Amino acid sequence: MSQNAHREQTIRADIEFHGIGLHSGAEVSMRLVPAPAGSGIVFRRTDLDNFEIPAIGRNVAKVSYATSLMRQSVLISTTEHLLSALIGYGVDNVIVEVDNLELPILDGSALPYIDAFQTVGLKQQRRRREYIRILKEVEVRDGSKFIGVYPGSGYGIDYTIDFPQPIGCETFRGDLETGDYARLIAPARTFGFKEDEPKLRDMGLIRGASEACAIIIANQSVQNGPLRFPDEFVRHKVLDLIGDLALAGRRIQGHVVAERAGHAMHTALVQRLMRDRSAWDLAHGYDEADQPHASEIASAILPTTLPAHA
Numbered sequence: 270m271s272q273n274a275h276r277e278q279t280i281r282a283d284i285e286f287h288g289i290g291l292h293s294g295a296e297v298s299m300r301l302v303p304a305p306a307g308s309g310i311v312f313r314r315t316d317l318d319n320f321e322i323p324a325i326g327r328n329v330a331k332v333s334y335a336t337s338l339m340r341q342s343v344l345i346s347t348t349e350h351l352l353s354a355l356i357g358y359g360v361d362n363v364i365v366e367v368d369n370l371e372l373p374i375l376d377g378s379a380l381p382y383i384d385a386f387q388t389v390g391l392k393q394q395r396r397r398r399e400y401i402r403i404l405k406e407v408e409v410r411d412g413s414k415f416i417g418v419y420p421g422s423g424y425g426i427d428y429t430i431d432f433p434q435p436i437g438c439e440t441f442r443g444d445l446e447t448g449d450y451a452r453l454i455a456p457a458r459t460f461g462f463k464e465d466e467p468k469l470r471d472m473g474l475i476r477g478a479s480e481a482c483a484i485i486i487a488n489q490s491v492q493n494g495p496l497r498f499p500d501e502f503v504r505h506k507v508l509d510l511i512g513d514l515a516l517a518g519r520r521i522q523g524h525v526v527a528e529r530a531g532h533a534m535h536t537a538l539v540q541r542l543m544r545d546r547s548a549w550d551l552a553h554g555y556d557e558a559d560q561p562h563a564s565e566i567a568s569a570i571l572p573t574t575l576p577a578h579a
């Protein structure tokens with residue numbers, strides 16, 4: 270499948286989206302444009318003289334309910350679902366033009382992006398894809414929250430969440446190299462608890478939230494079912510994790526374990542990983558004979574979720 274290609278890829282044609290930002294409620298138009306090999310994922314604010322913000326860890330801004338990028342005080346907010354779709358589906362190089370500060374939330378999942386990628390198709394580029402190969406463990410702990418990354422041959426993810434009812438404890442376990450991101454992860458929608466709404470609105474958040482773009486939970490039950498998966502919540506947390514770890518700049522080759530984590534923990538891991546240059550190197554595809562970990566770990570993509578967030 271397309272995400273297993275070992276050469277860099279871009280989209281074959283422009284793709285346009287229109288919608289509103291989950292937190293700002295602001296209308297936004299977004300256009301994805303094919304980009305040359307080696308350019309990575311670069312956001313461009315068309316309303317601010319095409320100011321560019323590369324999607325790399327150095328540009329991560331404050332993170333709580335969504336992952337935002339900032340450079341020279343210019344912001345791009347709620348980037349995680351698009352970044353997840355790009356990394357999950359294997360799009361390495363693209364320019365993302367937006368005419369406002371927040372990406373559209375669409376249906377709250379990454380499925381609209383995957384549908385668009387499948388419609389226009391991907392183009393394989395000459396450059397071989399580089400992965401961040403994990404050489405030793407890097408961990409972040411904050412009370413009962415935990416995230417760590419370990420050496421491994423694919424892109425294994427093991428995510429556990431623990432939320433109030435009706436979600437409870439869910440675990441998802443899988444591998445992005447051998448699993449099917451488009452089918453297993455992309456459709457999972459974000460979610461929120463109705464009782465958190467006044468507090469979040471007071472904080473200037475979720476002004477664009479509605480039943481059209483999130484699973485809404487009230488009185489210990491889902492208000493706008495049916496769910497797309499019985500464990501859709503934990504799968505959405507995996508979607509977010511993949512998007513946040515995309516800020517490392519390349520796809521991870523290793524195994525990630527997360528427990529009760531969220532955007533802040535995900536991006537803290539990226540920043541700790543980037544700082545510890547002895548914990549990783551850059552490697553090419555997974556099928557090379559020189560991969561020391563090639564026969565270890567054969568997990569498959571796992572399902573999981575997080576707390577009320579973007």
Ligand SMILES: [Zn+2]
Pocket residue numbers: 349350459505509578579
């Ligand atoms: Zn999310």
